[in-house]
Amino acid sequence: xxxxxxxPFGRKQKSSxxxxxxxxxxxxxxxxxxxxxxxxxxxxxxxxxxVRVSKPDPAHPVRAELGLVPVxxxxxxxxxxxxxxxxxxxNAAPDRPVIFAxxxxxxxxxxxxxxxxxxxxxxxxxxxxxxxxxxxxxxxGPRRIYDLAxxxxxxxxxxxxxxRPTGPEAAAYSxxxxxxxxxxxxxxxxxSVHKRLAAPVYILxxxxxxxxxxxxxxxLEKQGLAANVRGVVLLGQALNMIETSQRxxxxxxxxxxxxxxxxxxxxxxxxxxxxxxxxVTEEAASFARxxxxxxxxxxxxxSLSERTRLAARLAxxxxxxxxxxxxxxxxxxxxxFRVELLREKGKVMGRYDARxxxxxxxxxxxxxxxxxxSSISDAFGKAMTxxxxxxxxxxxxxxxxxxxRFEGGWSYGSEDSPFADWPxxxxxxxxxxxxxxxxxxxxxxIYDTTTTIGAADYLFAQSNLxxxxxxxxxxxxGHVFYSDDGSRARFQSDLVDFIKADSCQGASK
Numbered sequence: 001x002x003x004x005x006x007x008p009f010g011r012k013q014k015s016s017x018x019x020x021x022x023x024x025x026x027x028x029x030x031x032x033x034x035x036x037x038x039x040x041x042x043x044x045x046x047x048x049x050x051v052r053v054s055k056p057d058p059a060h061p062v063r064a065e066l067g068l069v070p071v072x073x074x075x076x077x078x079x080x081x082x083x084x085x086x087x088x089x090x091n092a093a094p095d096r097p098v099i100f101a102x103x104x105x106x107x108x109x110x111x112x113x114x115x116x117x118x119x120x121x122x123x124x125x126x127x128x129x130x131x132x133x134x135x136x137x138x139x140x141g142p143r144r145i146y147d148l149a150x151x152x153x154x155x156x157x158x159x160x161x162x163x164r165p166t167g168p169e170a171a172a173y174s175x176x177x178x179x180x181x182x183x184x185x186x187x188x189x190x191x192s193v194h195k196r197l198a199a200p201v202y203i204l205x206x207x208x209x210x211x212x213x214x215x216x217x218x219x220l221e222k223q224g225l226a227a228n229v230r231g232v233v234l235l236g237q238a239l240n241m242i243e244t245s246q247r248x249x250x251x252x253x254x255x256x257x258x259x260x261x262x263x264x265x266x267x268x269x270x271x272x273x274x275x276x277x278x279x280v281t282e283e284a285a286s287f288a289r290x291x292x293x294x295x296x297x298x299x300x301x302x303s304l305s306e307r308t309r310l311a312a313r314l315a316x317x318x319x320x321x322x323x324x325x326x327x328x329x330x331x332x333x334x335x336x337f338r339v340e341l342l343r344e345k346g347k348v349m350g351r352y353d354a355r356x357x358x359x360x361x362x363x364x365x366x367x368x369x370x371x372x373x374s375s376i377s378d379a380f381g382k383a384m385t386x387x388x389x390x391x392x393x394x395x396x397x398x399x400x401x402x403x404x405r406f407e408g409g410w411s412y413g414s415e416d417s418p419f420a421d422w423p424x425x426x427x428x429x430x431x432x433x434x435x436x437x438x439x440x441x442x443x444x445x446i447y448d449t450t451t452t453i454g455a456a457d458y459l460f461a462q463s464n465l466x467x468x469x470x471x472x473x474x475x476x477x478g479h480v481f482y483s484d485d486g487s488r489a490r491f492q493s494d495l496v497d498f499i500k501a502d503s504c505q506g507a508s509k
Contacts, residue, residue, distance in 0.1 A: 048161065049392050053087070055120045056140040057147070062087040062120060066394060068162055071185040073178030078169040082186045083155035083162040085110070086194075087120055087146065094198045097149035097230070097499055100187055102156065104208030104238075106179065107404040109160040110153035111384035112377060113206060117482040117491070118142065118151055121391065123383035125376060125483050129355040132375040136383055142492040148499055149202070152190060156212075157182050158404045161396075166407075175411040176215050183212060184219035191225070200230040200437075200505060207451065207479065210234040211412075214424045217431045226435060230502050232428065233441040233495065236451040236479045237459065239424040244455035246333040251296035254331050255288040256454040261337055262317045263446050263453075264354040270319030270341055277446050277476070281453065284317050288454070296330065334449040335367045348372065353478020354447045376483045425463055432469055437504035440470040443491055445481030471498060 049066035065088070068081045089096070101113050115123045123136040145151065157164035157173050164173045172178045191197050201220075205213030213232050220226055244256050262284035266275040295302055295310050302310075311325035319341055320332055332340065338349045339360060348364065350356035350373030358372035381402035389397035412422050432438045444456045453474045460472055473494060475487035482488040 049394050051392060053120050053391070056143040060089060060146070062089055062146060062150075064120075064392060066161075066388075066392060069186050069189050071157060071182040071189075073157075073172040073175070074181050077172040077178065078165045080157040080164040080173060080182065081162050082157050082182055083109075083160040084152055084186060084190060085114065085155075086150065086152040086190065088150040088194065089146070092150060092196075094196060095200065095505065096196075097200045097202060097502075098191070098196055099145070099149050099151045099202045099204055100154055100183075100190075101151065101204040102154040102183065102209045102212065103206050104210070104212070104236075105159075105403065106156075106174070106208050106410050107159060107406050108208075109155045109384070109400070109402050109404075111160075111400075111402045112380045112480060113204070114153050115380040115383040115387065116480060117488060118145065118153075118204075119387075120146065121387065122488075123380055124485075125379045127485060129353070129357070129373075132356065132372075136379045144496045145492060148496055150196075152187075154183055154186055158406060159401050161400055170406065171408065171411075174406060174408060176211060176413045177219075180212055180215035180219045181222075184216050184223055184225075187216070187220065188223045188225060191228075197225075197228075199228065200502060201225065201228040202231040202233060202499065203229060204233040204235070206235040208238060210237045210239060211424055214239060214427050215413075217427055221431070226431065227437075229431070229435065230437050230504065231439050231441060231498060233443070233498070235443045235481075236445065236448060237442050237456055238451055239428075240455060240459050240462075241451070242422055244452065244458065246335065248331075248333075251293065252458070254296060255293035256458050257334055257449070257452050258288045258292060258314075258317065259284040259454045259457075260446070260449060260452040261320075261332075261334070264337075264349065264449075265317070265319035265341060267355060267447065268319070268342060268349075271316065280317065281446070281474075285454065285457065287313060287317065292330075334452075338449065339364055339366065339368050349449075350374075350447075350478065351449055352376075352480065353445070353483075354449055355478065373478055376478075376480050380480075425459060425465075429463060429465055432465055437502065438469070439498070439501075440465060441473070441495070441498050442471070443473050443475060443481070443494070445477040445479055445487075446474055447477060448479040448481070450479055 047065060047067040049064065051064050052061045053064045054061045066085045068083050071080055071082045101118055102110050103112050120141040122139050122141050124139045125136050155162050156179060164170055173182060191199060203213045203216055213234060217229065220229060244253055246253050259281040262280045263277040265271045266277060266280045291310065307326060307330065310330055311322035314325050315322040338351060342349065346360050347357045348360040348368040351371040353373035356373035384402060385397050385400055388394040388400055428440055442456050444451060444453045446453055456472055475481040475491060477484040477487045482491060
């Protein structure tokens, strides 16, 4: 990527710019009543990099601005800051859409979405899952998205170049609500300083970031920005993880994961050919709804003949022998499936992308530590630090934290009790009822064993969100499905269509 620096600032011009930025933040604080922080000097707002980059469209370069903004997790929270890297078109209209994007973790920067999907320059990884040692190359980012909207990547407090408290004071930022408040605080300040408070806003989160994205609806409402939000985009959604994680006695989890297991078995040639991911996932979903889940519910009341019939069908769909299902009460966890399907070949499959394989140690029987598909995230993380250093010329690029390891646990907002509920989808439904312009987009990788396609289907099956207010799409690939060339291009096109379908306002350019 080539870039042309903006006109250099003299000392007086720099002071003037900084005054305008900080004044803008102060003005919006006075007008919207932001969350208050405890007494003490918060980290100062800083613009670290301000350059123009020529990709993805040399005819329309974008302004790349890397900065840190003081944010709050809530009333009386200790000070912290969050990072952003925004890309804006020159003379953008006040109502040009803005996409705010972030990854998950908790503790992940926005490096993966930036270098894998939405940045002006992307890292291209090897398309053969067997090629995990190849170097990534550079390709242009999504021109059509930049024609339509500006993009702002958010690094939550403690990730990227940003900072957050340590020790007990960090607890305020280790909750769903506090984390969302901090991200919403950054969104408000960015929109105000860049004179975009009239812009339609799209919140795009991945993995844990899908929970952050939904929690931000409440936080943005407190900031007076609820009406701005036109879309929430969730990649690898985790909203109903409590229902779809593999808790042994939760029978829903086995039925919900069955389509993914079938797709993986088809990919690895462990079921009767010919098969396609599309056909086998539909067969598995139908069987799960009509036969499998009711049978699991009946439990010990099933006759031996019924068990035998069900085990045979499960074997046809997943490649796991019927004898295994009969010996394991017609169940297999996703973690056990990773090591069981290719046992005879001495291989274990990836957790986040089951197309990736590694040798299975002899002592592994039910669960394999690590993830053979981690080479994908490693490639995007390395590409991010290289991009910061070589293209944006960011100082101390090596200090950028792609992943931050936080001390202590993470609070999901409900009491730690067997009666707790985490109704994240209910938050979307409540805001959609109040905001007729709000829509939801969920994208899921077919070969992801963590946030599965069945979990996404189940999410909408249990929701009252009107069908014309959401899209539920599946893509070839794993949790980071955009590592696949075809899926990346298709999602980018789907996102453009989703934004253009905003019936409340025509997309501005």
